[in-house]
Amino acid sequence: MSLSIQKVAVLGAGVMGSGIAAQLANAGVPVLLLDMLAPKLPPEAPKAARNAIALGALQRLAKSSPPQLASRAAAELIETGNFEDDLEALSSCDWVIEAVKEDLGVKRSLFAHIEAVAGKQTIISSNTSGLSISAMLEGRSDDFKRHFLVTHFFNPVRYMKLLELVRGEDTLDEVVELVQRFGELRLGKGIVFGKDTTNFIANRIGVYAMMRTMRDMARFELNRPEEIDAIFGVPMGRPKSAVFRTADVVGLDTLLHVAQNCYDALSHDEEREIFDAPVFMRRMLDKGLLGEKSGSGFYAKKGKEILSLDLSSMEYGPRQQVSFESVHAVRKLQEPGARIATLLRGQDNAARLAESSTLATLAYAARRIPEISDDLVNIDRGMRWGFGWELGPFEIWDAIGVAWGVERMKSLGIEVPAWVEQMLATGRKRFYELEGAQLSQYQPIERTVGTVAENPRQLSVATLRRQAEPIHRNRSASLWDLGDGALLLELTSKMNAIDNDTVAMINQAIDIAERDFETLVIGNDTENFSAGANLMGLLGAASQGMWSEIETLLIGFQAVNQRLRYSSIPTVAAVAGRALGGGCELLMGANTVQAALESYVGLVELGVGVIPGGGGNLQLLRNLYGQHTQDNSFDPTPFVRKAFMTIAMAKVAGSAEEAKELGYFAPDTRVTMNRDFVISDAKSRGLDWARSYIAPRSRGLRLPGRSGKASIDAMLYDMQLNGVISEHDRLIGGKLATVLTGGDCSGTSLVSEERLLELEREAFLSLCGEPKTQARMKHMLETGKALRN
Numbered sequence: 001m002s003l004s005i006q007k008v009a010v011l012g013a014g015v016m017g018s019g020i021a022a023q024l025a026n027a028g029v030p031v032l033l034l035d036m037l038a039p040k041l042p043p044e045a046p047k048a049a050r051n052a053i054a055l056g057a058l059q060r061l062a063k064s065s066p067p068q069l070a071s072r073a074a075a076e077l078i079e080t081g082n083f084e085d086d087l088e089a090l091s092s093c094d095w096v097i098e099a100v101k102e103d104l105g106v107k108r109s110l111f112a113h114i115e116a117v118a119g120k121q122t123i124i125s126s127n128t129s130g131l132s133i134s135a136m137l138e139g140r141s142d143d144f145k146r147h148f149l150v151t152h153f154f155n156p157v158r159y160m161k162l163l164e165l166v167r168g169e170d171t172l173d174e175v176v177e178l179v180q181r182f183g184e185l186r187l188g189k190g191i192v193f194g195k196d197t198t199n200f201i202a203n204r205i206g207v208y209a210m211m212r213t214m215r216d217m218a219r220f221e222l223n224r225p226e227e228i229d230a231i232f233g234v235p236m237g238r239p240k241s242a243v244f245r246t247a248d249v250v251g252l253d254t255l256l257h258v259a260q261n262c263y264d265a266l267s268h269d270e271e272r273e274i275f276d277a278p279v280f281m282r283r284m285l286d287k288g289l290l291g292e293k294s295g296s297g298f299y300a301k302k303g304k305e306i307l308s309l310d311l312s313s314m315e316y317g318p319r320q321q322v323s324f325e326s327v328h329a330v331r332k333l334q335e336p337g338a339r340i341a342t343l344l345r346g347q348d349n350a351a352r353l354a355e356s357s358t359l360a361t362l363a364y365a366a367r368r369i370p371e372i373s374d375d376l377v378n379i380d381r382g383m384r385w386g387f388g389w390e391l392g393p394f395e396i397w398d399a400i401g402v403a404w405g406v407e408r409m410k411s412l413g414i415e416v417p418a419w420v421e422q423m424l425a426t427g428r429k430r431f432y433e434l435e436g437a438q439l440s441q442y443q444p445i446e447r448t449v450g451t452v453a454e455n456p457r458q459l460s461v462a463t464l465r466r467q468a469e470p471i472h473r474n475r476s477a478s479l480w481d482l483g484d485g486a487l488l489l490e491l492t493s494k495m496n497a498i499d500n501d502t503v504a505m506i507n508q509a510i511d512i513a514e515r516d517f518e519t520l521v522i523g524n525d526t527e528n529f530s531a532g533a534n535l536m537g538l539l540g541a542a543s544q545g546m547w548s549e550i551e552t553l554l555i556g557f558q559a560v561n562q563r564l565r566y567s568s569i570p571t572v573a574a575v576a577g578r579a580l581g582g583g584c585e586l587l588m589g590a591n592t593v594q595a596a597l598e599s600y601v602g603l604v605e606l607g608v609g610v611i612p613g614g615g616g617n618l619q620l621l622r623n624l625y626g627q628h629t630q631d632n633s634f635d636p637t638p639f640v641r642k643a644f645m646t647i648a649m650a651k652v653a654g655s656a657e658e659a660k661e662l663g664y665f666a667p668d669t670r671v672t673m674n675r676d677f678v679i680s681d682a683k684s685r686g687l688d689w690a691r692s693y694i695a696p697r698s699r700g701l702r703l704p705g706r707s708g709k710a711s712i713d714a715m716l717y718d719m720q721l722n723g724v725i726s727e728h729d730r731l732i733g734g735k736l737a738t739v740l741t742g743g744d745c746s747g748t749s750l751v752s753e754e755r756l757l758e759l760e761r762e763a764f765l766s767l768c769g770e771p772k773t774q775a776r777m778k779h780m781l782e783t784g785k786a787l788r789n
Contacts (some may be wrong), residue, residue: 001175003121005182008536009034009093010111013057016127017099020159022061022068025077026158026657027186027673029437032089033057037082047085054080067751068158070597071657081111081194090118095179097151098128102257115144123175125151130199130261133168145170151179152200152347153189154386155250159598162386163589164200188597188673190385192378201259201372201379202386205393207258209361211274213243213353214281218362220353225298225308230322231350234286235343236358237336237390244298246387248291252284270415271364280311287314324692325351336390337399344400358396359409365393369444376431376441377452386584394431399756402429419444430470437467460492460678461525465501479509485518486683487688495531496524498582498614500553506586507559509788513691514568519686522564522590523679529599530583531663533557535608539777542768551765557582557614558757561589566696570689575599576675580652584664585614588623592689593654593665596675601664607726607786609773611736612647618756620646621701621740624663629701630750637704637711640740644712647740650735650786700750703742712737728772730789735763 006029010021013035021033038052040047048055058080061068069075081089084412090096096114102108114124120143126136128150137145149167154160163183167176181190186693194200199207225244233242241248247255256277263275277285284297285289289309291297300307300316326346330339340702344355365379373379380392397405403424409416423442432452433440439452454463470478470734476493478621489509493499506522513520521528541550564586565572573587576596583600587593603616611617620643628634645651646662652660656671672681704711718731719725725733739759742751767773772789780785 003094003123005029005094005123005178005186006095007032008095009090010099011035011114012099012101012127013054013080014101016153016155016157017097018057018061019155020097020099021078021188022074023153023157025074026070026655027188027706029077029186031078032081032086032093033078034081034083047483050085051080051082054082058407064120066156066159067654068156070158070655071661072659083110087113090114092120093118093122093292095123095125095182097125097127102128102130102131102261102568103133107131108138111136111140112723115140116644120147122147123149123179125179126154127151129203129258130265133196137168140387142170146172147175149176149179150194150196150200151183152194154202158381160386161188161190162192162202162382163187164202164382164386166194166196166200168196169394184674185677185775186673188675189605190381190674190676192382192385193373194378194382195372197372198262200382202382203258204262204368204372204701205361205379205383206366206387207255207262208271208274208364208438209357209387210247210255210298210561211259211277211767212360212364213357214278215274216353216357218638220278222349222351222353223311224320226313226319227322227350228353231324231327231343231354232357235327235330235339236354237340237396239388240493241388242470248299250291251293252281252290252297256281257286270367280314283314284309318429324348326351326354337396337733340391340396341400355408356412356453359405359412360414362393362397362405362414363409363414363701366397366420366444367415369417369419371709375443375450398430398432402431415522419447422447424483434466437463439466447549455676457680458676459683460676461488461679464488471512477505477509479505479512479537482521482679482683484683484687485521486518487513488679489520490524491515491522491524491526491530492559493525496526496528496583497534498557498586499534500556503553503556503560507563510560510563510567510571513571517568517569518690519683520564520567520572521679521682521686522571522586523576523682526577528577528583529573529575529579530586531578532550532581532583532604533614538768539774539781541776542774542777545769547765547769548742550768552615554761554764555635557585558761561585561615561619562698562753562757564589565591566698567591570686572682572686572689574678575601575656576678580604581612582614585612585619588619588664589615593684594667594678594685595659595665595669595671596678597656597671597673598675599656599659600652600654601656601659602650603647603664604650604652606648606732607650607776608733608780609770609776610767611739611760611762615757615759616758617643617647617736617739617760618701618753620663621703621756623666625701626667629699630744631702637708638703640704640708641712643734644737644740647736698753700752701742701746703740703747705742705745705747705750707747708741709737712741726788728770731770732767732773735767739763 008024009032010017011034013033022033024031033054035053143678149171154162154165180191184191229242233240259275266272288298298309308319326343326348330342333339368677376394380394383389383392387596406416431442440449442453443450464480472479478490482488506590571590573590573593575587579587579601583602584603605612622640653662661663672678720730745757776787
């Protein structure tokens with residue numbers, strides 16, 4: 001038997017079902033999205049009316065925020081239908097994902113219908129968040145059971161990395177392995193293997209942590225949502241949404257459903273009562289205060305003001321200014337482990353609550369072995385990938401000190417699982433240890449030490465750092481040997497900003513790569529590729545009139561980006577996260593890009609009153625023109641206008657696919673769904689190309705010249721006249737137009753790349769001297785927002 005997944009059906013077009021369908025489409029997989037027949041329809045109703053529920057879900061996907069679809073084209077892969085007319089189409093699907101409501105009877109009935117029409121080798125899975133597999137499969141055939149498993153996605157599906165897989169007693173190994181591989185490679189998910197227990201891994205631990213904090217807060221005289229969220233967000237290595245904001249995003253009804261599911265099913269759980277909702281949550285549920293879905297929850301928006309809920313009076317009021325000494329003490333600490341360890345040792349009520357809640361959660365997670373997992377890694381990954389924690393429970397415990405944690409747990413009356421103390425008694429002081437280049441983990445069941453398995457395709461700087469020292473480094477970048485003839489340039493400055501040290505290291509990287517390697521990769525492990533140029537340094541130089549210094553930096557950055565393009569070896573940018581301004585220009589300088597789907601790319605310089613200055617104007621035109629740069633019959637006008645609007649509107653692509661559409665990525669850019677594999681894929685791409693690589697040649701571009709500039713000037717005049725843009729916006733737009741149209745040329749001759757770079761530098765420098773531009777830079781540095789002046 002050989003299984004493969006070419007087409008998928010999703011049954012249930014609610015928030016989860018439509019989100020799963022969207023991610024499948026993002027991965028290029030054809031999807032059949034079915035839901036119930038639209039109610040109260042006459043027999044002669046057209047197909048569109050009968051499919052109204054699924055069609056409505058598809059329309060909501062197109063408008064969703066944040067977007068669930070990575071591009072408009074992805075929607076074309078989703079076909080809609082209904083359960084009454086279209087179930088027979090399941091016979092052509094390789095995988096059927098059930099995502100209807102959490103009702104055992106509804107699921108059993110639907111599975112009976114699926115079995116009647118699906119092929120015997122069709123994989124069937126349920127997106128249940130906690131119903132028993134054996135209960136759902138009652139009455140199903142042996143073939144059905146062998147091809148069945150739970151695939152628990154997290155919402156929003158596109159952005160939440162976790163996919164929990166839970167097999168039944170009869171599930172074939174081949175089915176699990178295929179879905180694991182497909183989920184990891186095609187859908188970009190992090191796979192965690194759970195057991196057939198209530199709410200599996202992530203929700204079991206994550207909801208316990210939230211409910212524990214909500215129950216404990218009053219003991220420490222903390223009673224407002226904003227107080228708790230100030231403690232349990234970034235200071236504790238968790239998302240900014242922390243506890244109560246997370247509840248609003250998830251939905252109070254959803255959170256309470258999961259908690260109630262635990263309370264009802266886990267009669268054996270020693271802390272079952274934690275899952276019983278506090279009175280204030282039940283009162284909120286009665287009032288319909290469900291969070292974002294109802295417009296108000298623990299927080300509510302009134303005009304531009306965010307209000308918070310008084311949990312005693314159930315009345316909204318202005319959020320209070322929150323200041324805790326223990327929280328303030330960790331604000332400048334970069335490492336999450338250091339922040340957590342420092343905060344837990346504080347002396348105020350915030351620290352005491354953080355300690356009590358956190359240590360209780362760590363002990364609870366440890367006591368769940370082997371009930372929900374046989375190892376530590378699945379629990380830690382579940383919390384990092386499903387709840388956005390920077391560290392999982394056992395990683396946190398290592399960071400604060402296992403022995404210290406045990407001592408404090410005992411002093412607080414928290415039950416410590418015996419296996420933890422047994423581990424300490426053997427002399428092992430940490431759950432995870434670095435042994436050479438390999439990370440080991442303690443195995444509680446076997447009471448032995450094993451390795452932490454990683455996909456060989458996952459190549460990271462963190463792994464390289466465990467194995468060796470960089471070839472070279474300075475304050476802003478490092479060079480690493482990736483093996484097999486590939487060299488990696490890693491940006492290391494704050495937010496990976498571009499500065500003189502960055503440029504110097506790129507030049508050195510090209511020199512070394514051309515001499516000793518076959519390809520050069522530019523990438524890193526951090527959340528974002530690069531936030532752009534060092535704006536503070538630029539403002540300082542501009543305010544002091546250091547024009548020659550600014551020009552030298554521009555010339556150097558333009559030149560190094562040109563070197564990347566015309567190097568004798570292929571250069572590949574491995575991109576994930578934000579790549580803005582100079583960061584975008586750097587990746588556009590490379591010969592090609594290997595991008596994670598979640599890449600947010602843009603030339604955003606107009607937000608601070610300048611235009612791209614590192615070659616971005618040339619690079620965007622080059623990507624948009626493709627092979628037509630010198631074609632006599634080619635009309636450049638629509639492409640120049642597109643480039644102008646993209647830069648003038650400071651458009652940021654919401655995905656790698658959208659970056660292609662905007663022209664930030666060339667058409668040959670390849671997309672990696674799982675960002676963990678981006679560097680590895682970029683390395684493979686460069687090495688494959690190196691076998692037959694011929695460096696490109698610099699070519700002039702046919703640009704519209706004076707007539708094109710006049711056309712854009714007329715548009716800008718009209719926009720200013722109608723109050724759409726300011727006088728300074730028009731000035732910037734005019735200078736951008738001069739560059740993109742080729743300056744003072746006729747439109748019949750080619751404009752060299754060197755001339756375009758010269759025009760770009762002239763415009764950038766002149767704008768840096770404008771007081772209103774300097775005011776925009778200052779405002780961005782102080783507020784993080786663009787100034788309209």
